[in-house]
Structure formats: C-alpha cells, structure tokens
Amino acid sequence: MCKPDLRVRLCGLEWKNPVATASGTFSARDSGKYYDFSRLGAITAKGLSAVPWQGNPAPRVAETWGGMLNAIGLENPGADRFIAEELPFVRDCIGNAGTRVIVNVAGHSVEEYCMAAEKLDAADVDMLELNISCPNIREGGIGFGTDPRMAAAVTSAVRKRVKKPLIVKLTPNVTDITEIARAAEAAGADALSLINTLTGMRIDVKRRAPVLANGSGGLSGPAVKPVAVLMVWRVARAVGIPIIGMGGIMCGEDAAEFLMAGASAVAVGTAALANPAAPAEILEELTAFMAENGFADVEALRNALR
Amino acid sequence: MSAGTRGWTAEKRLVFAKILSNAEIARTIYRMEFEIMDEDGNSYPAPAPGQFINVYLTGGRMLLPRPFSVCDSAAGRLTLVYGAVGAGTRALAGFAPGERIRVGPPAGNGFDVAAAGTAAGRGRIVLVGGGVGAAPLLLLARRIRETLDGGDAEISGGMTFGGAASATGVVSGVNATYAPPARSPALHAVLGYRSEPFLVSAFEKYCDQTDVATDDGASGFHGTAVDLLKEQTLTGGEFFFACGPRVMLRALARFAGGQGIPLQVSLEERMGCGYGACLGCACKVASPAEIQHRKVCKDGPVFNGSEVVWDV
Numbered sequence: 001m002c003k004p005d006l007r008v009r010l011c012g013l014e015w016k017n018p019v020a021t022a023s024g025t026f027s028a029r030d031s032g033k034y035y036d037f038s039r040l041g042a043i044t045a046k047g048l049s050a051v052p053w054q055g056n057p058a059p060r061v062a063e064t065w066g067g068m069l070n071a072i073g074l075e076n077p078g079a080d081r082f083i084a085e086e087l088p089f090v091r092d093c094i095g096n097a098g099t100r101v102i103v104n105v106a107g108h109s110v111e112e113y114c115m116a117a118e119k120l121d122a123a124d125v126d127m128l129e130l131n132i133s134c135p136n137i138r139e140g141g142i143g144f145g146t147d148p149r150m151a152a153a154v155t156s157a158v159r160k161r162v163k164k165p166l167i168v169k170l171t172p173n174v175t176d177i178t179e180i181a182r183a184a185e186a187a188g189a190d191a192l193s194l195i196n197t198l199t200g201m202r203i204d205v206k207r208r209a210p211v212l213a214n215g216s217g218g219l220s221g222p223a224v225k226p227v228a229v230l231m232v233w234r235v236a237r238a239v240g241i242p243i244i245g246m247g248g249i250m251c252g253e254d255a256a257e258f259l260m261a262g263a264s265a266v267a268v269g270t271a272a273l274a275n276p277a278a279p280a281e282i283l284e285e286l287t288a289f290m291a292e293n294g295f296a297d298v299e300a301l302r303n304a305l306r
Numbered sequence: 307m308s309a310g311t312r313g314w315t316a317e318k319r320l321v322f323a324k325i326l327s328n329a330e331i332a333r334t335i336y337r338m339e340f341e342i343m344d345e346d347g348n349s350y351p352a353p354a355p356g357q358f359i360n361v362y363l364t365g366g367r368m369l370l371p372r373p374f375s376v377c378d379s380a381a382g383r384l385t386l387v388y389g390a391v392g393a394g395t396r397a398l399a400g401f402a403p404g405e406r407i408r409v410g411p412p413a414g415n416g417f418d419v420a421a422a423g424t425a426a427g428r429g430r431i432v433l434v435g436g437g438v439g440a441a442p443l444l445l446l447a448r449r450i451r452e453t454l455d456g457g458d459a460e461i462s463g464g465m466t467f468g469g470a471a472s473a474t475g476v477v478s479g480v481n482a483t484y485a486p487p488a489r490s491p492a493l494h495a496v497l498g499y500r501s502e503p504f505l506v507s508a509f510e511k512y513c514d515q516t517d518v519a520t521d522d523g524a525s526g527f528h529g530t531a532v533d534l535l536k537e538q539t540l541t542g543g544e545f546f547f548a549c550g551p552r553v554m555l556r557a558l559a560r561f562a563g564g565q566g567i568p569l570q571v572s573l574e575e576r577m578g579c580g581y582g583a584c585l586g587c588a589c590k591v592a593s594p595a596e597i598q599h600r601k602v603c604k605d606g607p608v609f610n611g612s613e614v615v616w617d618v
Contacts, residue, residue, distance in 0.1 A: 030582035030604065036314040046585070052596040059576040061586035066366045070578065072585050075599055221369055273579040274369050275320070275362070276410070 004290035005297040008041065008264055010242045011165035011190040013126060015041035015265060016098050018298050019255065019283040022246050022269030023047055023104035023129065023169070024072065026279075028090045034276035038097035040283060041265060043090070045082065047106040047131050050115035052078040056136060062202045062211040067221025067248070068270060069200050071136040071214035074106045079119040087123060100126040102167065106134065110157045121162035128164055130155065130189075133171030133196035135218045145171040145196070148183035159188035167244065170194040170235075172224075177231050178238035185239045193244040193267065194235060195228045221270040222248040229261050236262025250278070252285025259301045318581075320362060321350060322406045326383070328399070332504040334390045335438060336399050340407065342382045353379050355446035356416025356549075356572050356608045359386075360580040362408040367393045371410065371580045373603065375442035375549065375572060377505075384409075387441040387505060413581060414607050417446050417570050419453050422545045429543020433495045433513070434531050434558055436550020440497050440505050442572055443549055447512035450493055491543070498531030498554065532557045540565060546611070548572070559611040569611030575602040590615040 006017035020042035021031070027046070028037065037043050055075025062069045076082070082103070090101060103120045105128050107113030117128055132144035132151055144150045155168055168184040170177060172195040181192055197218025202211040210216070228247025236243055245263030248270065249255050255266045271278035295301045323340040331337045342350040353359065353376040360371035372394045378385040390399040401407060422431050431450060433443040495509040495516040501524045509516045518526030519534040527534040532554060546562050548555055549572035562569040578586030582604035589600045591613045598615070600606060 025579070025584055027583040030579075033317040034319065034581070035316065038314070054597060055585065055588065055599060057590065058588045060588055061370075061576050061578040061584070063367070063370050066369065068370060068578065070584070070586060075585050075588070075597065077597060270369070273584055274371070276318070276579065276581055276583075277316075277320075 002291070002296070004287060004295055006041075006287060006290075008298050010244075010264055011127065011167075013100060013165060014098075015100055017041040017283060017287075018259065018263075018265035019279060019286065020044055020100075020102065020244065020265060020267040021272065021279050022267035023131065024070075025269040025272045028086065028093060031272065031276060031279075032093055035280035037279070038094045038099050039280055040099055042100035042102050042126070044102040044104055044129060044267065045086070045090070046076060047074045047104040047134065048076050048079045048082050048116055048120065049074065049106045050079055050112050050119065052076065052081070053106070057213040059211060059213055060217075062217065064200070064202060064219060064221070064223065066223035067219050068273070069202060069212060069217035069219055070197070071212045071217035073136045073214065074131075074134055076106070079116045079123075083119065083123040087125070091124060102127045102129050104129045104131050104169070105158075106131045106137070107154075108137070110154050113154050113158055114161050117158045117162050121164050126164065127167055127191075128158075128162060129167040129169050129193055130158055131169050131196075133169050135171070135173065135197060135199045135216070136214055142171050142173060142196075145169075145180060146174050148179050151180050152183040152187035155184045155187035155189050165190040167191040167193050169196055171196045172227055172231055172247075173199050178234050181235045181239050185241050189241060191242045191244060191264075192235060192239065193246065195224070195231050195247045198224055198227065220248065221274075222250050222254075224248045225250075225254060225257075229257055232258055232263050233261040249282060250274070252282055252287070252289045255282055255286045256289050256301060259298060260305045262302060262305075264298070264302070318411045319348070320408050320410050321348075323384070323409050325401050325403050325405050325407065327403055328401050330399070331387070332502040335387065335502075335504050336390055337377070337385060337387050338398070338401070339383060339385045340409075342384070342409075343406070344382065350382055351412050353384065353412035353445070354416040355419065355449045356442050357412040357414050358442075358607060359384065359412055360410035361386075361398065362410070363394055363397055365397070368397060370578060372398070373413075373577050373580050375607070376412065377441035377444050378448065378508075379445060387438055389438045410580070414603055415605065417442075417547055417572070417608050419446070419449055421568070421570075422450065422547070423454050429545065430492045430494055430541050431545050431547070432535065433493070433509075434535060434546055434548040434550070434554075435495065435497045436531055436548075436554040437499060439548070439550030439554075439572070440509070441549070443495065443547060444505055444508055444512075446547055447493060447495065447509060451512050454491065491545075496531045496535050498534070498550065499525070501525075530554060530557070532561060536561060540567075546570070548611070552616075555611070555614075556616040559614065559616060562611055570608050571611045571614065572607045573602050573609060573614070574607070577603050579603070
C-alpha cells in the first residue's frame with residue numbers, strides 16, 4: 001500500500017490535492033479555528049459582489065431530511081473589503097503551503113459580474129468562480145444559469161475582462177445541464193463547478209407559512225448527492241474542460257464517487273456545517289480510500305468507472 | 307493562527323460529553339447535565355454567561371448542530387435546560403445517563419457583566435426570562451454574584467456542583483454561603499412561563515427577589531414577565547438582561563427604551579453552522595455600516611436591545 005499522489009491540474013494550475021471548500025460554507029477566520037485549511041487543495045471564498053450586499057432576512061436556513069435549505073441571499077462585504085481585510089489573512093494562513101484561493105463572483109447584471117470579477121482578478125487570488133446559479137437573489141444569479149444564451153453572454157463578457165482561470169458554477173435547476181455546460185465552455189469557461197443547490201421549500205404547518213423568510217431556498221447536503229453525481233457524470237461526457245464536483249459530499253468515499261464520475265476535483269460544503277473540520281477529514285479519508293484500494297493517483301480514480 | 311502547514315493547532319474542536327442526568331423538570335422542559343470527556347488532555351473553556359454550545363446529533367433529520375445556551379457550568383460540567391419541541395430536542399430528551407453526545411466549544415458573545423456593574427451603580431439588575439429563555443440567565447445570576455460581590459456566590463445545598471468556575475476559567479473550590487439580600491446592586495429575576503414554572507428555586511439562590519408570571523395565571527402573576535415588570539416600581543439605575551421569545555424581547559426593548567434603561571438581550575435564530583461560516587443566522591441591527599446584518603452565532607447571541615431592529 002503506497003501513498004497516493006493526490007496532485008491534480010486544473011486550468012494550468014496545480015492543486016496539491018483535489019479537495020476544496022464550497023462557496024458559502026467557509027470562513028478563514030472561523031473555519032480556520034477548527035482545521036488547518038492550508039492542507040486543502042483549494043479554498044473558495046463566499047460569493048462576492050462589486051458592492052456590499054445585505055442578503056435576505058431571517059430565517060435563512062431550514063433543515064430537511066438529509067440536507068438543508070438556505071436562502072442567505074449572498075450577503076457579502078463586497079469585493080473591495082474582502083481584498084483589503086480578508087484576503088491578506090487567508091494568504092497569511094496558507095503561507096507557502098500552495099493551497100489555491102478561489103473567489104466566487106456574484107452579480108445582478110453582466111456589468112456587475114464584470115466589475116466584481118475585475119476587482120478580484122487584480123487581487124492575489126488564483127481562480128474566479130462565476131456564480132450564475134444562486135437561487136436566492138431576485139435578479140441575476142440563477143437567471144443567468146438557466147438560459148444557455150445568458151450563461152454564454154455573462155461568461156464571455158467576464159472572460160474578456162479577466163486574466164485568471166474562470167470557473168463557471170452551474171445550477172441543477174435546468175432540464176439539460178449539458179446544454180448550459182457546453183454554452184459556458186464555448187463562451188470561454190476554463191472549468192465548471194457543479195452542482196449549486198436545488199430549489200426547494202419547506203412549510204411550517206403550524207404557522208401555515210414558509211419556514212424561510214425568502215419563501216424558497218436552495219437544497220444542499222447528502223440528500224442531493226445522487227443528483228449531483230449524475231450531473232457531473234453527464235457534463236464530464238459533454239465538455240472537455242475540468243469539473244469541480246460538489247453536492248452532498250460527507251466522507252472520503254463520497255469524494256471518490258465524484259472523481260469516478262469524471263470530476264477533476266471536489267468541493268465540500270454542507271458537511272462543514274455538520275462538522276466544522278469536515279473538509280480536512282474528508283481529504284484524509286479520500287487519501288486512505290485511494291491507498292487501500294490501489295489508486296496511485298487521482299487520474300486512476302477518474303478512469304476507474306467501469 | 308500559524309502560517310502554512312507547520313505548527314498549526316486547532317483552537318476549537320468538537321469533544322464528547324458523557325451525560326450525567328437528563329430529566330423532565332416541567333412539562334416538555336428538560337434539564338441535562340453532562341461532563342466533558344477529556345480524552346486528549348485538552349481543557350474545555352469555561353462558558354461565559356450567555357454563550358451557547360452546539361450539540362451535534364446524528365441522523366438524517368439532524369444534519370445540523372443544535373445550539374443551546376448554557377444554564378450552568380462548573381469544573382468541566384455543563385447544564386442545559388431545553389424544551390423538547392422539535393426532532394432534535396426530542397431526540398436529545400431520549401438520551402440516558404451514561405450515553406455520549408458530541409459538543410462544540412462555548413460559542414458567541416455572552417452578556418456583558420462588567421457593563422452592568424458600571425451602569426447599575428447602586429441600582430438594580432433585573433433578569434427577565436421567558437420560558438426556556440430563563441436558562442442562560444441562571445449562569446448570569448451566578449456570575450453577577452461572583453463578579454459584583456467578589457468571591458464565590460454559590461450557597462450550600464441544592465446545587466449539584468462541587469465548585470464554581472469563574473469567568474476566567476479558574477476553578478474555585480470555596481463554597482461560601484450567600485446570604486441575600488444585603489448586597490448592592492440588588493439582583494432581581496422576573497420569570498415568565500406559559501403555565502408551569504421551572505428553575506425558580508435555582509434563581510432564588512442568587513437573586514434578592516425572584517418573581518414569577520404565568521400566561522394562564524396558574525402560578526404567580528397572571529400575565530407576561532414584561533407585564534409584571536411594568537407593574538413594579540422602578541428605583542432608578544436599573545439594568546436589564548433578558549432572554550426569551552422574540553415577542554417578549556421586543557416588548558421589553560420598547561419598555562426599556564422608553565424608560566432609558568440599558569438592556570442586553572440574548573437572541574435565538576435558526577442556525578446553519580453555528581460558528582460563523584454560513585451567515586445563516588442573521589440579526590438585523592440599526593447601524594450606519596453598509597451591512598446591517600449581524601451573525602447571531604458569532605456577533606451575538608447577546609445584543610444591546612436598542613441596536614436590534616425588532617420589526618422585521
């Protein structure tokens with residue numbers, strides 16, 4: 001049993017391992033108290049817009065069987081404050097450990113996406129993740145992710161204005177995700193991440209009202225994993241760019257499942273809410289799984305599906 | 307926080323706790339005492355009053371941690387008082403002594419005891435609790451006695467703890483007898499319940515006066531805790547601490563605001579992670595800053611009553 005080589009290459013960048021945090025579930029100052037995130041292949045900062053966003057009123061989260069709904073509404077301090085206050089801390093924690101820094105980019109319009117992306121492109125980050133799949137904001141977000149023409153329009157507009165590798169994060173709330181994936185690839189996406197949350201709703205039958213103040217929200221957690229695995233498997237066969245697979249990864253074998261479906265890397269989201277140190281534990285479990293099952297590297301795992 | 311991979315140690319970790327007791331103290335209200343298991347030799351921080359802990363249950367319906375304010379704590383033992391109202395709390399009620407649960411470290415910003423000491427002067431500190439909201443006020447009562455009176459406020463008999471942990475985490479083994487009321491400021495608890503009071507005798511050990519109100523008049527004053535408080539004579543120099551249903555806190559904030567009485571409230575909100583990462587538990591505050599939302603789990607759960615935007 002030898003130590004597997006966990007290194008992967010995405011968009012010309014080497015990651016030391018394929019495990020990342022998913023957007024909206026990681027805070028360097030808070031998550032970093034529970035585990036050393038410089039052990040991960042990459043971390044993803046929560047969605048950032050050109051100007052600060054308030055987000056939605058509470059309640060913003062609701063538990064479901066095997067998952068949770070959220071309607072945070074992309075509350076964020078804006079790209080400028082992130083660059084000034086958060087990013088130096090993230091870089092200081094990572095030091096020379098090589099963990100890649102991905103920033104999730106949000107907007108209400110093509111121009112807003114471009115403005116936020118340009119600010120972040122000029123900062124000390126490694127990759128940009130274009131969030132065209134948030135179900136919880138009124139304009140933008142999922143509106144761009146459910147229409148191939150709009151997905152292509154925002155991708156190509158941002159692509160022209162940034163130099164860094166551009167990941168486009170896709171929503172599962174579509175009839176055929178490969179159509180959107182192909183449109184994003186044709187418009188210049190360097191990689192895809194999927195899936196964002198599935199839209200859902202919970203009703204409090206005693207109050208006779210939706211549990212979430214926003215009415216609806218996005219479903220994540222282990223309940224969505226089979227949906228995510230299938231979508232990764234389909235998209236991997238439809239495009240030539242790498243995929244960061246996510247959706248309900250709770251353990252190392254879940255991560256292996258996504259890699260076997262064709263993802264080049266994986267991201268851990270809701271698991272980090274259920275257990276603050278989950279991303280680091282899942283990396284350890286994936287490493288052990290590969291060693292125990294004779295996978296020399298991630299490529300071997302990716303090619304293993306019969 | 308160290309840079310890079312070398313020399314990093316976790317500041318916070320989940321630990322196992324062994325349940326010592328878990329009993330119904332009023333209808334659907336449970337009191338659970340547990341002992342932190344010290345397997346790795348790490349010390350568990352002493353919770354400050356108003357702080358909460360996340361309890362990690364397992365299973366398909368209980369993916370997310372459950373936040374509970376700490377009702378009492380001493381020497382690695384914690385007491386929670388909770389209502390069995392949902393899937394998680396009902397599951398918690400089913401745990402037996404000897405079983406283990408996983409818990410996180412004390413979290414959030416608690417009550418500012420020092421502010422009360424300064425502001426109240428020779429006045430009166432009033433703890434206003436609604437239902438299980440009384441729970442964190444008990445630890446607060448104990449700490450206020452320790453802080454303002456100097457020394458250990460625990461009285462002999464009744465309480466199950468061997469020693470009191472101070473706010474700095476130093477454990478004291480001295481059990482001085484506390485003899486109310488000849489202290490200043492006076493400590494007064496006003497506790498509101500639907501029908502059946504609980505924890506009242508525990509409050510009486512620390513408070514100069516403990517008043518009970520019930521919605522149905524079954525015990526004590528017929529009405530809410532805030533109604534009862536309004537009927538009492540203000541002495542000047544009051545300081546309010548409160549925890550309870552949002553409607554109660556809102557009514558109290560209006561009353562305190564009108565009288566110019568400082569008020570700290572402990573808020574409850576549905577949480578995702580419970581440690582500051584997901585922004586699930588938003589509290590709207592009146593602030594000139596661009597973002598008016600604060601995290602209940604990290605910035606709170608205790609806020610100044612005057613800064614909370616109640617009508618959202």
